[in-house]
Amino acid sequence: MRRCCEGVGLPCLFKGVGMASPPPPKYLLVFDFDETIVNENSDDSVIRAAPGRELPERLRQSFRDGFYNEYMQRVLAYLGDQGVKMGDFKAVYENIPLSPGMPELFQFLSKNQETFEMILISDANMFGIECALRAAGVYSLFRKIFSNPSGFDKRGYLTLGPYHSHKCLECPANMCKRKILTEYLAERAQEDVEFERVFYVGDGANDFCPSATLTSSDIAFPRKGYPMHQMVQEMEKKQPGAFQATVVAWESATEVAQSLQEVLKKKC
Template identity: 50%
Template sequence: MAAPTTAPATSNGNRFLILFDFDETIIAENSDDAVVRAAPGQRLPDWLMALYREGHYNEHMQRVLAYLAEQGVAEDAIRAALEKIPPTPGLAALFHFLRAHEHDYEAVVVSDANAYFIETWLRRFGARPLFRQVFTNPAGFDGAGRLVLRPFHAHSCARCPDNMCKQVILREYLARRLEERGGRAFQQVLYVGDGANDVCPSLALGPGDVVFPRRDFPMHRLLEAAAGGGGAGGGPGPLKAQMVPWSSGEDVVACLQTLVKER
């Protein structure tokens, strides 16, 4: 399995673990789409788009990044495109809250983007120290100036894309942190996301945990369908955690404020 990128370890006393997706959760759009704007004509050729296979998005992005390199798109252009991506509405308020309550919350990113995109944006926004770890697909520039992307891991989950199951990441992280914290579990686990691949980890959470799906995005629609009995026939299973839809990071803050007061 690929090693996640890590920040300096925080205190073991944090009461809550909060996990974030990246694209369209921390940032206001898909970082892959933003980087394509650095391509000639700000678009990909039809022949490249036609090669995409459902469930193999990481493979597709490897080809996209190779194409950008062939077209002479350098690291500076890719970095500039990433740094222009705005945060989602209310994200600054949410990050401010987490900074002010760093002894209560341990924060982690779990994303199917890639390490270069996420690290570049978080550092530009001054948010990297907030996160204890970033779990994502490895990526870095080689000697020829090409951004090389690799899959995060292999897994057997039929629900998730072939390169990443976020539930596997979540379960392994919780088990490791339980050991590192001397057997003390987090009081609650919180998950903030938007996409279909955020459903799988959400289903691993328990009745005392909270899932924050971005309102009217795929994660929200799928979880609502599951709650209404739409999980039959191979769809998402039942959600045990409390669901709190959000449109702005301030919606998440309102819930977190309540948790912190409940000592």
């Protein structure tokens, strides 16, 4: 059960006096990565490191819906065969542009780190995400990053694995973001950290699954016109009220920052 404020001033005052540890953050802010934090799909971006900046037709035709992770394993193996090294990948990831308004949103969040706990759940890969976030100067804002494991083998090839297995029929075989979010909330609850509200910022179809579990006190921030937004709208048409969270669609992440600022103004 998520707790709101204590309701009276006295306990709040005691929290700030003579206590060794600060109060836990009030809100959990969950981010997607591709086409949310960054303005591209980073898996597509790495193709810029390929000879001629394109993949062979046979490789592109090997993609199967729901098995994108396996497809990217083949793409990365091909790039390794073509001599693409760590530095080449790093340069690509570091130069992927942030989405509109994202620098301003992160500037706001950096000033409110005690209030917002931030995690990232992405179906990209850990190496690429870390490169991009460090280049943007925002890596330290995230308490935890959940993504597909990746690293360089003895040949210097970037390798990729699945994040986990799951039973969700709506998500790719390698990752269900709802499972990750649910387990994270349970883990934090065991550590006596329960959030008043959860905010979810995403764009893709795989962001709809976790956002559909949010409650009426939470906010979903789908990128306007992208699959997550479209799926939310479709659910609302078919089952009015079934999607419980407040929906704030965004074109610029400054709109997310403005909504979060309004939340802070209303807090006790």
